[in-house]
Amino acid sequence: MSALAARRLALVFAAAGLLLVGVGLAAAAAEHAEPRRHTITIEGNAFRPDDLTVDRGDTVVWVNRDFYPHTATDTEGSFDSGTIPANGSWSLTVEASGELRYFCTLHPTMKATLRVQ
Numbered sequence: 001m002s003a004l005a006a007r008r009l010a011l012v013f014a015a016a017g018l019l020l021v022g023v024g025l026a027a028a029a030a031e032h033a034e035p036r037r038h039t040i041t042i043e044g045n046a047f048r049p050d051d052l053t054v055d056r057g058d059t060v061v062w063v064n065r066d067f068y069p070h071t072a073t074d075t076e077g078s079f080d081s082g083t084i085p086a087n088g089s090w091s092l093t094v095e096a097s098g099e100l101r102y103f104c105t106l107h108p109t110m111k112a113t114l115r116v117q
């Protein structure tokens, strides 16, 4: 093998090594994903989206775009925003997985589901 061919081969192996390191780092990042922030808009007496799936550790923010107050209240009592005033917001960081059904205590026909995986 010429010196040039040997050098080229060494470069190929070095590049492959870097690629493997890159793949490993990407996999580690996926496993320990940064917590995300999700927004649920309250508008026209509805939660949008009315069915949202998030990961444990994520934060959910309810933003009230109506000109009167609402609440986001778990039917089983695990969370309750209390009154969210017009143009106000309320946030919750979810720690446990489960399917949380919630509603507005001021307008009980407003219902939605938050799924934590």
Ligand SMILES: [Cu+2]
Residues within 6 Å of the ligand: 045, 069, 070, 071, 104, 105, 106, 107, 110
């Ligand atoms: Cu309401």
